[in-house]
Amino acid sequence: MMPSARFPVSVTLLRRLAYASIIANVGIVVTGGAVRLTASGLGCPTWPRCTDGSYTTTPEMGVHGMIEFGNRLLTFAVGIIALAVLLGILTHRVRPRGVLSLAVAVFLGIPAQAVIGGITVLTHLNPWVVGLHFLASMVVIAAAYALWRRIAEPDGPAVPTVPAPLRALALFTTLVSAAVLVVGTWVTGSGPHAGDQGAARNGLDPEAISQVHADGVFLLIGLSVALVFAFRAVGATRAARAAVVLVAVELSQGLIGFVQYFTHLPAVLVAAHMLGSCLVLLATLAVLWSTRERRPADPAVGAVAAGQRVTVAA
The missing domain is CATH 1.20.120 (Four Helix Bundle (Hemerythrin (Met), subunit A))
Structure with missing residues (x-):
């Protein structure tokens, strides 16, 4: 099977989804910063619930509760994008080496981030745990970037x-x-x-x-x-x-x-x-x-694949 068959026409969509995953993960870093900068880090004082009796914020918790709970909701949006990338990759029987592993890493990194975020709340915003929360986001962003770049690459050395x-x-x-x-x-x-x-x-x-x-x-x-x-x-x-x-x-x-x-x-x-x-x-x-x-393992195959990509683009 030629390399172009690994990702048919939908390779463009997959790259866009992977790019969206990068943006989403960067975005949640910024919104997480907004939680801290507005002193809303304990707007939901427990985890995984927002209060002892509710998974959502309550009117009594005010704006800080809304900000913290809103950031928690964004985690689901980031996860949905990562899941879409993973499912898109799984639809292809043949794919470049490492792509599936990267997609799984990005997808699993998001709930892992949520757990670390929960630990920051349960430890009352311990600064070392907060720092770990940020650095874990950097690891997920790095994996998302590698996935975005790897999707469109040939499977050669x-x-x-x-x-x-x-x-x-x-x-x-x-x-x-x-x-x-x-x-x-x-x-x-x-x-x-x-x-x-x-x-x-x-x-x-x-x-x-x-x-x-x-x-x-x-x-x-x-x-x-x-x-x-x-x-x-x-x-x-x-x-x-x-x-x-x-x-x-x-x-x-x-x-x-x-x-x-x-x-x-x-x-x-x-x-x-x-x-x-x-x-x-x-x-x-x-x-x-x-x-x-x-580079493609077989230059002749690579030339054919490149020609097909141009045809698809046209």
Whole structure:
């Protein structure tokens, strides 16, 4: 069976659904931030119910209950999109390796996120658990991105598009990006936006841990700029473009971070910074993905498949 038969015409729909899954998972990170920034983290004071006697919010709980319960409802919307992607993939008897595993990981990651969210409530917004909740979202977003990219790829071997040292540098940059995200949760856990007035903080010195975070950001930007010049030097145009986008996203995120720090963390900038964290992750993964490509195992089959895709598009 030719590779094009793996995903017939509906490959376009599957990619759109996978893309929607990325957007939905980023969106729930931002709405989750809104819960914390409006001090609605304990708007529903228990889990899995909203109150001891109700799964839904009650009028007595006011706006905070509505905000927290609304965010819980969004989890179902994100899960429905992930389920649609998974079911779409299952309809195809033959599919690229790894696609089904990624779809299952994204789908199962959402209820896992809900459980971690429930633990944050049951531990009265313990800052370390809240940080884990955010980082788990980053893992699901990364899996959703990999799924989106993998769906349309041929099933041949992955071939590097840049020399091995530059691929290693891109991988190291990805690890530094992940470390910056982790330290960012420590900064958040030491700051004023706890999600509830009575929630504890992690006890770290806000200024000291913010400096550590800033140092990591400087390292990340430096590595990303180095990737731009290195990719251009070896003629890797696609990788260089991805690195330029990464630098632009990092500079924007860094600007938001500095402004929010010196303006005493206004809620709107903190929310923008959370969105920026997701965009930095996605831009970093785009750079890593650009350092390799998959080619059809049989070039002649690949040419036929490409011609069929053009015919379908027409």
